[in-house]
Structure formats: structure tokens, C-alpha cells
Amino acid sequence: MAGIARHLPEYMKDAFAAQGVDPETIVFAIHTDMDRSGAHADAYTAVTMDELIMITGEEIVQPTKNARRIIARYDARAIERIPIAELTDIETERLVATGRLNAAMNGEPRALLVFSIGFLGDAERVAQVIKNIKEKRAPLLDVSIDTNRFCPKCGERYPEIGRAVCPHCMNQRSITRRLLGFFQHYRANVLLIIIVMIAGSAFSVITPIVSSRMLFDDVLTIGGRYYGMLGAMVGVILLVRALNLVMNMLYSFVLAKTVPWIVFDLKMRIFEAMQRLSVGFYTSKRTGALMNRINRDATNIYWFFVDGLPYLVVNSLTFAGVITLMCIISMRLATIVIIVLPVSILMFRMLWGSFKRFHHKNFVYGAQLNSMVSDSVNGQRVIKAYAREDAEANRFASVGNKQAYVDVALNKIAFTAFPLIYLFLFLGQVLVTLIGGMMVVRGEITIGEFLTFTAYLTMLYGPLEFMSWVSIWWARCVDSAQRVFEIIDAKPDVTEPEHPAEIDAMRGCIEARGVRFEYDPATPVLKGLDLEVGAGKMLGIVGKTGAGKSTLANLIARLYDVGEGEIKIDGINVKEWPLAKLRQDIGIVSQEIYLFIGTIADNIRYAKPGAGMDDVIRAAKAAAAHEFIMRLPDGYETRVGAGGQDLSGGEKQRLSIARTILQNPKILILDEATAAMDTETEAAIQTALTALQKDRTTIAIAHRLSTLREADSLAVIEDGKVTETGTHTELMKKMGAYFKLYKLQMEGLRVINMDAEG
Amino acid sequence: MQANVQSAAKPDNYTAPELSDAIDLGLIDPSAARFGETAGGFLELTYKDKNYPRVSVRRTLPLGMPYEYLSIADEENHEIGILRKLADLDGDQRRLVEKELERRYYCPNVVEVRSVKDQLGYVYIDISIQGTGDITRRTCAIKDVNRNIRMLSDDSVILFDVDGNRYMIPSLKALSAKSRRRLEPYLF
Numbered sequence: 001m002a003g004i005a006r007h008l009p010e011y012m013k014d015a016f017a018a019q020g021v022d023p024e025t026i027v028f029a030i031h032t033d034m035d036r037s038g039a040h041a042d043a044y045t046a047v048t049m050d051e052l053i054m055i056t057g058e059e060i061v062q063p064t065k066n067a068r069r070i071i072a073r074y075d076a077r078a079i080e081r082i083p084i085a086e087l088t089d090i091e092t093e094r095l096v097a098t099g100r101l102n103a104a105m106n107g108e109p110r111a112l113l114v115f116s117i118g119f120l121g122d123a124e125r126v127a128q129v130i131k132n133i134k135e136k137r138a139p140l141l142d143v144s145i146d147t148n149r150f151c152p153k154c155g156e157r158y159p160e161i162g163r164a165v166c167p168h169c170m171n172q173r174s175i176t177r178r179l180l181g182f183f184q185h186y187r188a189n190v191l192l193i194i195i196v197m198i199a200g201s202a203f204s205v206i207t208p209i210v211s212s213r214m215l216f217d218d219v220l221t222i223g224g225r226y227y228g229m230l231g232a233m234v235g236v237i238l239l240v241r242a243l244n245l246v247m248n249m250l251y252s253f254v255l256a257k258t259v260p261w262i263v264f265d266l267k268m269r270i271f272e273a274m275q276r277l278s279v280g281f282y283t284s285k286r287t288g289a290l291m292n293r294i295n296r297d298a299t300n301i302y303w304f305f306v307d308g309l310p311y312l313v314v315n316s317l318t319f320a321g322v323i324t325l326m327c328i329i330s331m332r333l334a335t336i337v338i339i340v341l342p343v344s345i346l347m348f349r350m351l352w353g354s355f356k357r358f359h360h361k362n363f364v365y366g367a368q369l370n371s372m373v374s375d376s377v378n379g380q381r382v383i384k385a386y387a388r389e390d391a392e393a394n395r396f397a398s399v400g401n402k403q404a405y406v407d408v409a410l411n412k413i414a415f416t417a418f419p420l421i422y423l424f425l426f427l428g429q430v431l432v433t434l435i436g437g438m439m440v441v442r443g444e445i446t447i448g449e450f451l452t453f454t455a456y457l458t459m460l461y462g463p464l465e466f467m468s469w470v471s472i473w474w475a476r477c478v479d480s481a482q483r484v485f486e487i488i489d490a491k492p493d494v495t496e497p498e499h500p501a502e503i504d505a506m507r508g509c510i511e512a513r514g515v516r517f518e519y520d521p522a523t524p525v526l527k528g529l530d531l532e533v534g535a536g537k538m539l540g541i542v543g544k545t546g547a548g549k550s551t552l553a554n555l556i557a558r559l560y561d562v563g564e565g566e567i568k569i570d571g572i573n574v575k576e577w578p579l580a581k582l583r584q585d586i587g588i589v590s591q592e593i594y595l596f597i598g599t600i601a602d603n604i605r606y607a608k609p610g611a612g613m614d615d616v617i618r619a620a621k622a623a624a625a626h627e628f629i630m631r632l633p634d635g636y637e638t639r640v641g642a643g644g645q646d647l648s649g650g651e652k653q654r655l656s657i658a659r660t661i662l663q664n665p666k667i668l669i670l671d672e673a674t675a676a677m678d679t680e681t682e683a684a685i686q687t688a689l690t691a692l693q694k695d696r697t698t699i700a701i702a703h704r705l706s707t708l709r710e711a712d713s714l715a716v717i718e719d720g721k722v723t724e725t726g727t728h729t730e731l732m733k734k735m736g737a738y739f740k741l742y743k744l745q746m747e748g749l750r751v752i753n754m755d756a757e758g
Numbered sequence: 759m760q761a762n763v764q765s766a767a768k769p770d771n772y773t774a775p776e777l778s779d780a781i782d783l784g785l786i787d788p789s790a791a792r793f794g795e796t797a798g799g800f801l802e803l804t805y806k807d808k809n810y811p812r813v814s815v816r817r818t819l820p821l822g823m824p825y826e827y828l829s830i831a832d833e834e835n836h837e838i839g840i841l842r843k844l845a846d847l848d849g850d851q852r853r854l855v856e857k858e859l860e861r862r863y864y865c866p867n868v869v870e871v872r873s874v875k876d877q878l879g880y881v882y883i884d885i886s887i888q889g890t891g892d893i894t895r896r897t898c899a900i901k902d903v904n905r906n907i908r909m910l911s912d913d914s915v916i917l918f919d920v921d922g923n924r925y926m927i928p929s930l931k932a933l934s935a936k937s938r939r940r941l942e943p944y945l946f
Contacts, residue, residue, distance in 0.1 A: 036799055038861040040887075040894050095862040096820070097924045102798075109812065110798030116864055118921025357943035364904040364946055402946075
């Protein structure tokens with residue numbers, strides 16, 4: 001069988017070949033960073049169809065000038081070959097900063113590999129490949145080595161695994177091109193903005209020629225071309241200024257008209273992309289942080305393009321124009337400027353670097369102080385109860401103190417370093433004045449030319465400062481753009497089937513076989529779960545917190561896809577069901593209730609937007625919600641959600657049940673639907689739920705066993721597996737986990753009753 | 759109605775019981791504990807005549823007191839007891855537990871900061887580290903520096919990289935002036 005040899009880096013092929021392993025037989029291989037004792041090592045692990053081969057040794061890296069990581073050779077220290085047939089129970093284990101790949105060898109548990117935590121995902125895949133081989137399934141053949149860890153171009157590590165973005169090699173040009181794509185619809189406006197800005201800067205470059213050179217040399221000098229025509233000259237100066245002003249106004253006008261639409265477009269694209277993504281995207285920590293940054297990213301891009309880019313164009317042109325004109329006026333004077341300029345640009349850049357860092361520090365301390373204030377305001381009762389007022393003040397003081405120090409450093413830079421740079425520039429100016437003055441005296445240049453030159457000199461300051469930090473700005477914009485594209489390009493984990501099954505109506509027969517699932521690598525939640533529920537029947541699921549009950553609900557509705565095994569509805573794998581049809585026919589009432597901003601009627605109607613008021617009220621009545629809704633002054637038009645009417649947990653739950661009733665699903669999943677309710681509310685909701693469950697396949701997950709009395713059968717989930725199934729009577733007779741749980745809860749109730757009687 | 763609390767009154771010299779009287783910490787008696795290593799490379803424990811073939815050692819205070827209050831748990835993660843101090847164990851026993859701790863909480867010391875680059879929202883730190891072996895070089899990428907470069911005291915720092923690896927600087931003063939200067943802007 002052809003292996004993955006073509007994906008293997010040459011140095012790994014050589015290392016295995018040196019140990020007598022034919023690289024062509026390797027089906028999967030990884031590179032980890034420790035030996036079994038936890039000491040640093042370059043460990044290569046390969047899987048062939050018969051063996052697991054582990055080499056420990058050291059990569060000898062060839063020193064290079066840049067960041068390229070070239071492996072010169074590999075010194076192997078130890079090799080171990082284990083026949084796959086001898087391995088059982090292969091699994092990864094997450095420790096704190098490390099992980100382990102464990103297996104049993106001839107019944108004896110063994111730690112096969114130890115690695116730092118970043119390699120856990122890789123080790124997990126080794127385990128998967130071995131399992132696939134043992135179960136005679138195709139091993140993963142398309143997995144390449146290290147390409148998810150190191151940049152193939154420069155060899156530098158990616159900052160984040162799974163985010164193949166190398167800051168060294170990132171193609172900034174293609175990002176710029178894509179970014180410019182956002183502005184495609186507004187090409188005409190953007191072009192107009194740039195033209196107007198260029199015209200504006202052309203007028204400002206002309207101004208010194210008119211107001212200095214022409215005024216002094218041609219109008220005020222005897223024998224000048226326009227000698228004495230002062231009135232006309234003032235008119236020309238005014239005209240140039242006025243045109244400059246008009247251009248600036250035009251620029252602001254076009255900008256104001258275009259920008260809001262570009263921002264709207266950008267946000268809309270991100271939002272639409274977010275809707276396509278699977279639930280998993282939102283729950284993973286990495287993307288959680290991504291989401292938080294979305295707004296800031298959109299703003300970064302927007303500011304660069306509306307503020308940064310036009311100014312970059314204008315400043316570059318002004319800069320080039322001014323320097324050219326300076327050279328035309330006097331090459332000797334221009335040379336002084338050309339020498340002084342790069343030095344000051346460099347000084348500005350260095351200063352901005354440290355300025356930025358101190359600013360960041362200041363910002364972080366500021367944020368810490370803010371959260372301390374909010375902590376202290378919200379926690380006043382606790383602070384007072386434990387008499388910790390002074391301690392809180394001290395805590396505040398320690399951070400405040402640090403911020404003050406940073407502030408001082410920041411001010412020092414602002415008040416000393418910046419003036420120093422300006423002093424340096426001023427010295428350049430003095431030099432120009434000195435030499436220029438001498439040239440005027442010697443008659444090498446005219447007074448008008450000299451004054452024009454000095455005017456141009458001051459016009460360089462703006463672009464100079466701008467150039468020194470625009471690159472930082474640009475880097476931030478590219479970073480933001482990268483993140484935005486990541487969301488736009490992200491592929492949802494749960495996708496619409498390519499050839500969806502043709503289904504008329506769902507009957508609601510559910511079957512789960514060998515279902516395994518994990519949210520994070522090496523932390524399995526479901527470990528081979530089997531279940532069956534007949535159409536129209538009710539299954540009660542019992543188990544401790546974290547046993548995987550809610551995960552099962554998510555998998556049936558395909559909010560996530562199973563890792564291994566399958567879930568079938570009416571004999572068809574859920575992955576083959578058209579997604580919309582599947583989710584329309586499955587209703588989930590969970591503990592986690594979400595009401596959108598809008599009226600109560602809107603929220604109930606969320607499941608069926610076209611539903612008439614009759615149906616909405618009917619659903620609310622069935623969910624025992626109508627009464628409380630009518631007690632609110634605005635009835636069904638009461639606004640709820642963020643900033644709206646506060647509803648209690650029970651009331652919100654009844655609205656969500658009404659929503660599900662209106663949806664009229666074929667399968668109903670009740671995930672601890674009444675867990676947070678008081679007894680009276682629970683009784684009301686229970687009645688509503690009983691009505692809803694009629695003739696529907698129902699999976700009820702509950703902590704309180706009393707709510708599962710109506711169930712046709714019960715299943716106990718422990719540690720990701722179904723350990724007991726049967727009716728209440730059967731399970732009680734079995735005297736297993738269900739019996740214990742039931743007895744415990746009855747005991748609790750008995751104590752309550754005794755207290756009540758006593 | 760006034761509640762009658764007289765009958766439940768305690769004598770005048772009554773003081774509430776200490777927490778230590780009411781709740782047992784479950785400390786492990788070091789003299790009754792015998793740690794060992796299985797052939798498969800796992801830590802095992804025989805305690806009060808009961809054998810636990812695969813135990814884990816977890817730090818209650820991983821940063822503040824890494825070698826005190828060590829929670830020993832069995833394969834199912836049920837706590838067997840708390841080892842008050844690693845030093846309570848004798849030589850070989852101590853080394854076995856120490857090795858297990860080092861494996862679980864792998865956190866090499868930073869001996870040199872070679873360069874610090876701020877690029878695209880990440881800070882790349884090129885460091886020389888020393889774990890249980892030779893000094894090696896690593897480039898770690900750190901996101902959210904204010905959260906992931908954490909001062910443990912005025913002089914010690916811990917770094918968390920994007921992969922979840924940890925690197926310790928036990929003493930900033932012990933680093934070279936150059937290393938310190940490179941890192942300084944990121945210390946909060």
C-alpha cells in the first residue's frame with residue numbers, strides 16, 4: 001500500500017531509513033518534543049500497517065542567517081518497534097502542560113509517548129490511525145506532516161496550530177488585493193476621493209511658489225516679470241487657497257457619503273459568514289476571542305482605508321513633489337534635507353515603538369483599574385461583610401502605582417524625546433537657512449526661491465511623521481483583515497449533505513450506534529454510546545452532570561457531528577438528512593433559554609415566522625404562559641431580551657416551550673427543561689410538556705427522576721456510555737445505578753416530608 | 759413572636775470548634791505510603807496495604823507552592839489523599855513523585871531571551887530553555903501578552919504560549935541585562 005512518504009520531510013525519511021524502516025510503508029507519522037522521561041528530545045513516531053515505530057534522538061539544526069529551520073541531520077538515541085497487533089486501548093491523556101499516548105501491551109498499561117501539550121492533537125491522530133488499522137478501516141492517508149505546525153516556505157513555527165498564518169511569509173499583497181475588493185462597489189467614489197485629495201495637495205504644493213517665489217521674485221523685485229502687480233498677485237494667492245479649500249470640502253463630502261456604506265458592507269459580510277458557521281465554531285475558545293475582536297477588526301480596516309490610505313497617497317505624492325521641487329530650486333540645499341530626513345524618520349520610528357509599548361502598558365493597567373472599580377462596586381456587600389475595605393484600597397493602589405510610573409515614562413518620552421527630534425529637524429532647518437542665506441547673498445539663488453525652499457521644508461514635517469507610523473497602522477490593518485478573512489473563509493464543521501436523502505415526513509425513530517464524541521482532544525464525552533427510541537415513544541435519560549446527556553441532544557439535532565459511530569433517524573444517518581428539514585422536525589427545550597430582542601409574540605413566532613396570532617396564543621396557552629403574559633401591561637407586545645422586560649427563569653422557559661409547541665416537531669428533546677424551576681412552576685410546565693409529548697418521540701433528560709415517570713423506557717448514562725436500560729420497574733429490580741439514584745432522591749424527599757410533619 | 763433561644767444556649771466559656779476539628783483534610787501519612795513505577799512507566803502507590811496501580815499527582819498551588827499540598831488521585835481521579843510536603847518523603851520516593859510532577863507540569867526555565875518580536879498581534883519570543891536536559895532553543899508565540907506573561911512576584915515570571923506550554927523565569931535579576939531589556943516592555 002502506498003504510504004504518505006511523499007508528505008514526509010526528507011530528514012524524517014532519512015531518520016527512519018537509517019533505522020531500517022522503509023519510508024514507503026509509513027502510513028502516518030508525527031514529530032514530538034520529549035522522550036518518555038519528559039526531557040527535551042526530537043521524537044519521531046511512525047505507524048505502518050503492522051507496527052508502531054518510535055525513534056528518540058536529536059535534530060541537528062543547520063545554522064542560517066534568517067529564521068529558516070533546516071535540519072542538517074538526525075542523531076537517533078533509541079528506537080522501539082511495537083507490533084500493532086499487541087496494542088489495545090490506545091488513547092491520549094491530557095496532563096497539565098504535557099500529554100501522554102497510552103496503550104495496553106498484552107494487557108499491561110504503558111505510556112508510549114510523552115510530549116508537551118501542543119502535540120496532543122497529533123498524538124490523538126496516531127491513536128486514531130492505529131484504531132483504524134486494527135478495525136480494518138482505511139487509515140488516514142491524506143495527513144501531511146508538520147505542515148500544520150511549521151510554515152512550509154520559511155520553516156518558522158505558526159503562532160497557532162490550525163491557523164496556517166505565517167507572519168513572516170504572509171502574502172501581504174494578496175491580502176491587500178482582497179481588502180481592496182471590499183471597495184469594489186465604491187470604485188468611483190474612492191477614485192474621486194483620491195483625485196480630489198491629489199488636486200488638494202497639488203494646490204498646497206503650488207501655494208509656496210505663488211506666495212513666496214512669485215510674490216518676492218516677480219512682483220516685489222524691480223525688473224520682475226509682474227513687478228508691481230500686487231493686487232493681481234493677492235488675487236491669485238486667494239484663488240489658489242480657495243481652490244485648496246474647495247478640494248478639502250469636496251473630499252470630506254464624498255468621504256461622508258461613501259464610508260457608512262463601506263462599513264455596513266464589511267459588517268454584513270462578517271455577520272453573514274458567522275451565520276453559516278457551526279455551533280462548534282462559537283464554543284471553541286480560540287474563536288471566542290476572534291468574535292470579540294470582530295468589531296475592533298472591522299474598525300481597524302475601516303480606519304486604514306478611509307483615513308490611512310488616502311493620506312498615504314496624498315502624503316507620498318506631496319513628499320515626492322516637494323522633494324523634486326526642492327531639488328529643482330537648489331540641489332545643494334536639497335542634499336542637506338535628503339541627509340537629515342532618513343535619520344529623523346528612523347528616530348521617529350524608534351520612538352513610536354517604545355511609545356506604543358508604554359501606551360499598551362498604560363492601557364492594560366487602566367483596564368485593570370476599571371475592572372477593580374467594577375469588582376468593588378458589585379462586591380460591596382461581600383467586601384463589607386468580611387471587613388476588607390482597606391485591603392481593597394491597597395489592591396487598587398498597587399496597580400494605580402504601576403500605572404503612574406508608566407505615565408511618568410510616557411510623559412518623559414513625549415516631553416523630551418519628541419522635542420529632541422524636532423530640535424534635530426530644526427538644526428537641519430538652521431543649516432538650510434545658513435547655507436541658503438549665504439547663497440542668496442552670493443546671488444546663487446533668489447530670495448523668493450530661498451523662502452519657497454524654507455516653506456517646503458515645513459511642509460515635509462507632516463508626511464515625515466505620518467510615514468514613521470503608517471507601517472504600524474498598516475500591520476494592524478493586515479492583522480485584522482487576516483482575522484476577518486479567517487471567519488469569511490472558515491468552513492462549517494456541520495455541512496449540508498452533498499446528496500441529501502429524499503424524505504417526505506419524519507416518523508421519529510432514533511437509533512444511535514457506537515457514538516463517540518469529544519469537544520476537546522483527549523477529553524472524550526461520549527465513549528461508544530448505543531441507544532434506540534421507537535417512533536412516538538418516550539425515553540428518559542438519567543445520569544450525573546457531565547455524563548454526556550446534553551451532548552447527545554446536540555448530536556441528534558446535528559449541532560455537532562459525531563466523532564465515531566452513527567446516529568440514524570428513521571433508518572437514515574442524520575448526516576444524510578437535509579439540514580433544514582432535520583432541524584425543523586427536532587425541537588429542543590433546554591435549560592439554556594435565549595430570548596431575542598423583540599416582543600413576546602415575535603419570540604414565540606421565531607420557530608414559525610408566518611404563524612398567525614391564533615396559533616401564537618394557542619401555543620402560549622399550551623405552554624401555561626398565556627396567564628403571565630396577560631398580566632404584563634403590554635401583553636404579547638411586551639419587549640423582552642436585552643434591555644427589555646425582566647422575566648423569571650420559569651416564565652422564559654414557558655416562552656421557549658411555546659416556541660417549540662408552535663414549531664410542532666416530530667422529535668422533542670427535553671434537556672433538563674424544568675431543572676431551574678420551583679415546584680409549582682415545574683408542575684405547570686410539566687402539564688404543558690405532557691400535552692406536547694403526546695404522539696411524539698421524546699427524549700427527556702432529567703436530574704429529578706420523578707419527572708420521568710411517564711417514560712416508556714429509561715437509560716442511565718455513566719461516563720459517556722449507556723450502562724442500564726429498561727422501564728422503571730425493570731431498573732428498580734436490577735438494583736443498579738438507577739435504583740441507587742432513585743433511592744437517594746426518595747430519601748431526600750422523605751426527610752423533607754418528615755421536617756414538614758415535625 | 760420572640761423566638762426562644764434560651765434552651766439552646768451554650769455555656770459562657772463556649773468557643774466555636776476550629777475548622778480542623780470539623781473537617782479532615784485527608785492528609786497522607788508519608789510513612790504508610792510507598793510509591794513505585796510500573797513497567798509501563800506509570801506511578802503506582804501502595805497506601806495502608808492498598809495498591810493503586812496508576813496514580814496522578816496534582817498540585818493544589820502549582821505556582822505558589824509547587825512542592826506542598828500535593829493531591830494524589832487514583833485512576834478514576836478520586837483523591838486518595840493530600841501529601842502535605844514533598845520533603846516528607848525520603849530520597850527515592852521523593853524523586854519518583856518529583857519526576858511525575860515534572861512530567862505533568864513540564865515548565866522549563868528560561869535562561870536567555872534571545873529576541874522578542876511583535877508581529878500581527880503575536881509576540882514571538884526566541885528563548886533558550888533548560889528543562890531536565892541540555893539547554894535548547896525555542897520560539898514561542900504568545901497571544902494576549904498581558905494575560906499570558908504573568909508576573910508571579912516582582913522578580914519571577916511565567917509565560918504561557920499559544921500551545922499551552924509554560925516557561926518559567928525564576929528570577930529576572932538572574933537573567934542577563936540584555937535579556938531583561940528585551941522582555942521589559944511586556945512585563946506588567
